[in-house]
Amino acid sequence: MRRLVEIIAVLLVGGFLFLALHGEHPGESETKTLIVENGQDDTGARNLVTAVYLGYRAFDTFGETIVLLMAVSGVIYLTAGREQE
Amino acid sequence: MRKTDVLDVAARKLAPYMFLFGLYLVSYGDISPGGGFQGGVVIASGVILLAMSPRTATDTFPPARLSAAEAAGFGLILAVAFAGLVMGAGFLADVVGTPGFLSSVTRAPFALLMNILIGVKVGAGVSLICLTLFAESHP
Numbered sequence: 001m002r003r004l005v006e007i008i009a010v011l012l013v014g015g016f017l018f019l020a021l022h023g024e025h026p027g028e029s030e031t032k033t034l035i036v037e038n039g040q041d042d043t044g045a046r047n048l049v050t051a052v053y054l055g056y057r058a059f060d061t062f063g064e065t066i067v068l069l070m071a072v073s074g075v076i077y078l079t080a081g082r083e084q085e
Numbered sequence: 086m087r088k089t090d091v092l093d094v095a096a097r098k099l100a101p102y103m104f105l106f107g108l109y110l111v112s113y114g115d116i117s118p119g120g121g122f123q124g125g126v127v128i129a130s131g132v133i134l135l136a137m138s139p140r141t142a143t144d145t146f147p148p149a150r151l152s153a154a155e156a157a158g159f160g161l162i163l164a165v166a167f168a169g170l171v172m173g174a175g176f177l178a179d180v181v182g183t184p185g186f187l188s189s190v191t192r193a194p195f196a197l198l199m200n201i202l203i204g205v206k207v208g209a210g211v212s213l214i215c216l217t218l219f220a221e222s223h224p
Contacts, residue, residue, distance in 0.1 A: 044183055044193035045115035053120070054196045058177040061199075062166060064122070065206060069159060072210040076152075079221050 093138035103131035111204035115196040121203025128204065129211035136219050143216065151213045158206030165198065 035056070039048045043055035053061050111124030136142035169178035181195040191197050 043179070043196065045196045046192070047115050047118065047120075049118070050115045050120055050193070050196050050200075054115075054199050055179070058199075061203070062162065062177060065159060065162060065203060068207060068210050069155070072155065072213055075214045076217055079217050 093141070096134050096137040097141060100131050100135045103134060104128060107131060107204070107208070111200050112197065114200040115191065115193040121200040122207055124200070125204040125207025126211055128208035129215065132208075132212040133215050136216065143220070146212060146216070148213060148216055148220075151209045151216070155206055155209035155213065158202055158209060162199070162202050162206065165202070 035048060035052060039051040039055075040046055043051040045051045045055065107124045107127035107130075109124075110119035110127055111121060114120035114124065132142060132146055135145065165180070166177045169180045170176050172178075172180055174180065179195045181198065183192065183194070187194055
């Protein structure tokens with residue numbers, strides 16, 4: 001029974017991935033043109049990835065650091081708590 | 086895997102080069118591929134290499150200090166974020182700008198500052214995870 005649930009979950013994930021990646025993707029989009037043309041002037045960074053994750057979308061980077069903090073706390077809580085048995 | 090003297094000496098001789106490469110990735114994040122997260126993980130892998138020798142990793146990087154470094158890094162990121170709010174430009178806005186006297190070093194000082202803080206935080210966090218898991222299996 002549990003094996004059936006796992007198989008269904010894997011098939012669902014695979015199906016959604018296929019739907020997302022299948023077909024033609026547009027080569028040009030407004031966001032890409034805007035970032036490529038204005039990225040260096042707006043933020044000063046030559047690396048456009050840095051311009052996006054520290055300039056235009058810095059709040060998501062902040063959330064990412066919070067996620068790492070939660071992960072470290074969770075690991076320490078789950079492993080260090082067992083030594084006190 | 087038994088810990089021997091050869092592993093000990095080799096790990097302690099090679100780890101500084103990993104730290105140097107991690108520092109390069111963090112500080113050149115705004116020019117070449119890299120950045121805070123990538124460089125932080127490479128610094129953590131240098132700490133994990135030091136764990137090959139019996140007690141060098143926990144002597145040089147005691148877990149109490151690593152968790153203090155991680156908390157301090159997160160506190161400084163929060164301080165920089167709220168500094169933008171206090172100055173009226175918005176949360177996590179570019180508070181440093183482009184000072185003229187630093188333009189030969191870097192053209193994005195805010196990105197450099199954030200990359201260094203993120204590198205410290207991520208490096209300390211991932212090393213803390215790995216050292217905790219190593220201490221679990223070698224009582």
